[in-house]
Amino acid sequence: MGMGVDIRNMLARRAAEEIQNGMVVNLGIGIPSLVPNHLNKNFRVMFHAENGITGMGPTPRKGEEDENLCNAGGFPVTLNPGGSYCDSATAFAMIRKGRVDITILGSLQVSEKGDLANWIVPGKRVPGMGGAMELAQKAKKVIVLMNHCxxxxxxxIVKKCTLPLTSSSCVDLIITELAVFRVIDKGLQLTELFSPYNLNEVIKKTECEFTISENIRKVSY
Structure with a gap:
């Protein structure tokens, strides 16, 4: 079962809360691409794509797409005033230099240590790892948006990833339709619960153990 549109937007809206004015933000394909729709309207944020765009705008309206203007996933985008283009090598240099404040990615698995496995299911054809390996290592904050199961x-969310790793010990925050976890030194810490779910459901659907924040936030969208 995939996620309904509302749940996807709920996760994107929660992720948007992590973005502050003036940040450079890289978005993965899928749910992360919805994040700009939920941003504070007064914020100036530069959305970055590995194929060489900094300053992406909202998704173009149907019929207004520019065939030469797409994000790293190949989906049509727009450019905000002040946006710029560069070659892919320069876009990757920005990542490797640590110029990206936040990357928001989907994932197949995340371990209790914050290991990320998001690029391949063995035996299935995939285009390649893409920029996820660099982003996971070099972005100042790594946020994963994904289904809980x-x-x-x-x-x-597992004790140890069984799928090939993209990068180890890199994830800072996990947001699912059930809950929000911070990755801290001791492992995962549950900080938020989404209504109508309760703690028992999260424990049942999470493979690893986790600690619970003293002042847990109940989120209902």
Whole structure:
């Protein structure tokens, strides 16, 4: 079962809360691409794509797409005033130099240590790792937006990743349709619960153990 549109937007809206005015932000494909729709209207944020755009604007209206203007996932985008283009090598240099404040990615699995596995299911054809490896290592903050369980109902937050890693110990924040976890030195810390879910449901659907924040936030959108 995939996510409904409202849940996808709920996760994107929660992720948007992490973005501050003036940041450079890289968005993965899927749910992360919805984040700009939920940003504070007064904020000036530069959205960055590995294929060589800094300053992406909202998704173009149907019929107004520019065939030469797309994000790293190949989807049509627009450019905000003050945006710029560069070659892909320069876009990656920005990442490797640590100029990206936040990257918001999807994932297949995240471990209790913040290991990220988001690029391949063995035996399935994929285009490649893309920029995820660099982004996971070099962005100042790494946020994962994903379903709490996979389509077979298996937990995606695990003790140890069974899928090939993109990068180890890199994730800072995990946002699912059930809850929000911070990755701290001791492992995962549950900081928020989404209505109508309760703690028991989160424990049941999470493979690893986690600590619970003293003042847990209940979120209802």
């Amino acid at each position: 996979d389509k077979n109902g298996m937990p995606k």
